[in-house]
Amino acid sequence: MVPRGRITRGLALVVPFTVWCVALSRGATGPQWRADLAALRDRGLAGVGFGGAISSALTQVFGLLPLGSLAERAAAASALASAFAAWLLYRLGHRTIVAALEGRTGGATAAVDRLAAVLAAVAALTSGLSPSWQAEATVGGGAAVSLALGLVVLERVAALATRTAALTPAATRGWLAVSAATGLLVAESLPSAIGVLAAAFAMLVTAERRPPARLWLPLAGGAFAVAALAAMPVLWRPLAPSSLADVERLFSSAGLHAVPRASGRDAVLSWVAQLGYVQLALAGLGLVVGASRPRQRVSVTALIALPLVDLAHPAGQWLDGTQTSLRALCVAAFALAATLGVTEIVAFLRGLELASARVAAVLTIAFHMTLAAVICEEASFTADRTSRLAAEEWTDLALDRLPRGAALVVRSPDLAWRLWCAQRVEGHRPDVLLVASPLLVRSAGIARLLPHGPEVTPILRDLALAGTASEYALSVLADARALRVELDATWEPRMLTHVLLDGPWLRFDAEALGVSDRPTDGTSALRAEARLAAYVSGGPRRDAVSAELFGRTLKEQTTALSMVGLPAATSPLLDELERLLPDDPFVVSARLRVGHALRQGRPGAVELRDLLRF
Numbered sequence: 164m165v166p167r168g169r170i171t172r173g174l175a176l177v178v179p180f181t182v183w184c185v186a187l188s189r190g191a192t193g194p195q196w197r198a199d200l201a202a203l204r205d206r207g208l209a210g211v212g213f214g215g216a217i218s219s220a221l222t223q224v225f226g227l228l229p230l231g232s233l234a235e236r237a238a239a240a241s242a243l244a245s246a247f248a249a250w251l252l253y254r255l256g257h258r259t260i261v262a263a264l265e266g267r268t269g270g271a272t273a274a275v276d277r278l279a280a281v282l283a284a285v286a287a288l289t290s291g292l293s294p295s296w297q298a299e300a301t302v303g304g305g306a307a308v309s310l311a312l313g314l315v316v317l318e319r320v321a322a323l324a325t326r327t328a329a330l331t332p333a334a335t336r337g338w339l340a341v342s343a344a345t346g347l348l349v350a351e352s353l354p355s356a357i358g359v360l361a362a363a364f365a366m367l368v369t370a371e372r373r374p375p376a377r378l379w380l381p382l383a384g385g386a387f388a389v390a391a392l393a394a395m396p397v398l399w400r401p402l403a404p405s406s407l408a409d410v411e412r413l414f415s416s417a418g419l420h421a422v423p424r425a426s427g428r429d430a431v432l433s434w435v436a437q438l439g440y441v442q443l444a445l446a447g448l449g450l451v452v453g454a455s456r457p458r459q460r461v462s463v464t465a466l467i468a469l470p471l472v473d474l475a476h477p478a479g480q481w482l483d484g485t486q487t488s489l490r491a492l493c494v495a496a497f498a499l500a501a502t503l504g505v506t507e508i509v510a511f512l513r514g515l516e517l518a519s520a521r522v523a524a525v526l527t528i529a530f531h532m533t534l535a536a537v538i539c540e541e542a543s544f545t546a547d548r549t550s551r552l553a554a555e556e557w558t559d560l561a562l563d564r565l566p567r568g569a570a571l572v573v574r575s576p577d578l579a580w581r582l583w584c585a586q587r588v589e590g591h592r593p594d595v596l597l598v599a600s601p602l603l604v605r606s607a608g609i610a611r612l613l614p615h616g617p618e619v620t621p622i623l624r625d626l627a628l629a630g631t632a633s634e635y636a637l638s639v640l641a642d643a644r645a646l647r648v649e650l651d652a653t654w655e656p657r658m659l660t661h662v663l664l665d666g667p668w669l670r671f672d673a674e675a676l677g678v679s680d681r682p683t684d685g686t687s688a689l690r691a692e693a694r695l696a697a698y699v700s701g702g703p704r705r706d707a708v709s710a711e712l713f714g715r716t717l718k719e720q721t722t723a724l725s726m727v728g729l730p731a732a733t734s735p736l737l738d739e740l741e742r743l744l745p746d747d748p749f750v751v752s753a754r755l756r757v758g759h760a761l762r763q764g765r766p767g768a769v770e771l772r773d774l775l776r777f
Contacts, residue, residue: 168273171257171280178253178284182291183246185539186300190238191548193555194589196708198234199580201304206233207587210400216350216393218308233588237303238548244307245300248495249291251314255321255462256283256499262458263506278509281528285535286502290495292539294437297546299491306488309352313359313492315344317465320363324370324461338374342382346389350397355488362468362492369464430473430490437494437541442501442534449503459503466496505531553698553709558585560695561667562592569645570596571668572622572632577712578649596644600626600651618643634658642673650719652772659726667716669723699743714744718775721753725769730757749774 191198203209205222221240228236260279290296299305319341323334341363349356367373374382434443453463473493505527512524558581565571573579579599585591598619621636631653638661640646647668660675699709717740721733733753741750752774760769 168276168280170277174280174284175250175253178287178291179246179250181288182249182296182300183242185292186242186245186297187239189297189301189543189547189549190242191234191302191551192232193234193552194558194581194584195234195302195548195551196554196577196581196712197298198237198302198304199554199577199584201302202234202237202584202588203580205237205304207584208400209587210397213394213397214350214352215304216397217312217347218304218351219397221308222303234303238301241303241305241307242300244311245291245296248296248307248311248314249287251311251318252290252495252499253283253287255314255318256286256502258321258325259453259459259462259499260502260506262462263453263456263503264510265458282502282506282509282531285528285532286499289438289442289498289501289535289538290491292535292542293491293494293498294538294542294545295433295491295494297542299488301546301548306352306355306491309348309355309488310491312344312348312351313355313488314495316341316348316359316363317366319344320366321462321465323374324366324372334374335378338378338382339385342385343389346386346391347393349386349390350393352488355492358469358472358489358492361472362465365464365468366461370461430470430493433490434470434493434497438497438501438538439534442538443497445502445504445531446497446500447504448507449500449505452507453500453503463500463503466500469493469496502531551698551706551709553695553706553713554581556695556698557581557667557709557713558589558591562595564666565592565595565647566645568594568596569647570598570619570640572598572600572637572640572646572648572671574600574649574651575712575715598622598626600630600632616643634661637661637671638673641671646671650723650775652775656726656768659723662723662727664720664724667713669720710743714740714747717743718749722771722775725753725757725771728768730760730769733757 194202200211201215201218204211204215205219206226208219218240221244222237225236225240226233228239230236231239257279260282261275264275264279291300296307296310299307299310319337323337323341345356345360348359438446450463450467453459454467469489470493473489508527509524512520512527514520561582562585571582573582576599579597582595582597583599586593586595586597596619618640621639622632625631625633625636631651634655634657637646637648637658641661647665648662648671650662650669657675661672662669663672663676664670699706699713717736721736721740724730724733724736734757737750737754737757740747744750753771756769756771
């Protein structure tokens with residue numbers, strides 16, 4: 164056993180403290196598109212599917228702190244979990260690097276301990292300050308908690324697999340702790356638990372020491388019991404006496420199925436984007452050399468298993484492509500493997516009998532630190548949420564100007580979650596009736612909305628039977644309430660004669676409108692709101708998520724104007740859309756069609772609905 168010196172113990176404190184401070188400085192200060200689902204689950208205690216049991220408890224505890232906004236307190240919980248995960252990765256990396264250096268230097272010395280501590284700290288900081296880790300650590304309800312629980316399991320399995328195989332009380336307590344951590348991970352995130360269990364199983368297969376056969380059944384039973392107890396409040400939430408509990412649960416199922424799945428190619432591109440080719444090349448060296456040595460094989464098999472699981476079952480993406488804890492675990496695996504590769508290079512250089520060998524080894528370590536600093540700088544642009552206030556500005560623009568008792572017919576899951584979160588968690592405009600059309604194919608959801616009035620019945624019936632609202636149903640609702648809608652590409656052209664541009668919405672009037680009833684030029688919500696436009700596209704810290712969502716609104720408004728016979732009025736909207744999304748093919752195609760129609764002098768509608776798929 165290598166003696167742990169002051170440097171090792173000091174870095175064990177410096178690494179998590181650094182990750183925690185950086186995450187706090189970048190934490191969300193207000194509502195975020197990424198955090199709406201988690202906010203309803205953790206702060207609103209809504210029934211939105213299985214998972215998030217530990218995150219909900221942490222968010223509720225941190226919500227009692229008299230510091231900052233609710234979003235900041237929730238982000239502080241994720242930052243603490245991310246710091247704990249960095250500490251665990253440091254411990255795992257130190258143990259693995261020591262095993263690699265002992266085989267090259269011939270024994271455990273204080274110099275080995277110091278070198279292993281420095282390299283393990285670089286690996287932990289590379290992961291903890293990477294874009295994927297920081298994206299989860301700076302928002303409430305992210306994957307930081309499941310990331311920390313996964314590393315607890317992997318670090319403890321790696322430690323226990325190198326100890327004696329005797330059924331000692333200490334070893335038994337250690338395996339029971341692993342079982343409990345696995346149960347908590349299952350209650351927090353089932354996909355992450357699958358990846359971590361696959362990596363832990365690979366470690367046990369290659370290890371010479373594993374838990375005795377008589378412990379397997381108690382360990383499995385303990386994990387199941389802990390998972391059941393931790394998930395019980397989450398499973399009971401849909402049964403709470405809340406008028407929207409069942410609606411939220413059903414819409415969660417409808418919305419999450421619409422989330423795009425990433426392919427294996429996307430997983431590889433994500434690794435390259437976050438770590439770069441040099442880090443991945445060093446990781447390949449570390450994995451190949453480590454797998455060939457018995458002292459490192461147990462830990463290295465976990466580093467190999469995690470990326471394989473990510474390739475076989477790619478992480479889903481929500482809104483801004485934020486990676487799940489499985490993707491963050493893969494980043495940690497590659498960072499540690501790259502450090503193992505640097506360890507091999509340093510050990511090789513130290514073994515050369517050359518005057519400049521020691522200097523070359525020091526420069527190699529310095530170069531590795533530089534790569535970690537570059538990754539941290541990249542995260543400052545992609546994961547800094549302190550200036551991302553577009554979601555809050557959009558909420559004010561979308562709700563504050565609505566008449567009292569207005570109705571919203573929303574088709575997009577992300578917008579529906581933002582509005583529900585504003586109403587349920589932030590107490591914003593509870594008088595507005597929100598009708599989320601993807602949900603209302605289920606009778607239970609319809610029953611929850613019927614008490615709002617008889618004017619809702621026709622649209623609920625249409626959505627349940629045909630999946631889309633008819634002109635009659637929308638007109639009945641618009642006659643009773645001020646109605647705002649999102650464009651439905653399946654609408655017949657005559658339904659668009661009822662709509663007008665109104666900020667981020669389309670106002671649906673009960674009666675059809677003529678060309679003279681409409682403004683002659685398009686008015687962009689972003690052009691009218693200078694602060695909102697600045698938050699979306701200003702500076703190098705561009706909010707790509709908000710730009711994509713607002714760009715979709717501009718596309719729908721452009722399509723609506725062109726189809727009601729005002730193609731010339733779409734020019735300001737297309738200019739704004741091009742500024743938000745310069746490479747979007749919708750802009751070029753729409754301009755070609757509108758320009759051709761104007762040059763031909765043909766009045767009337769220009770069909771653009773097929774371009775909305777872009």
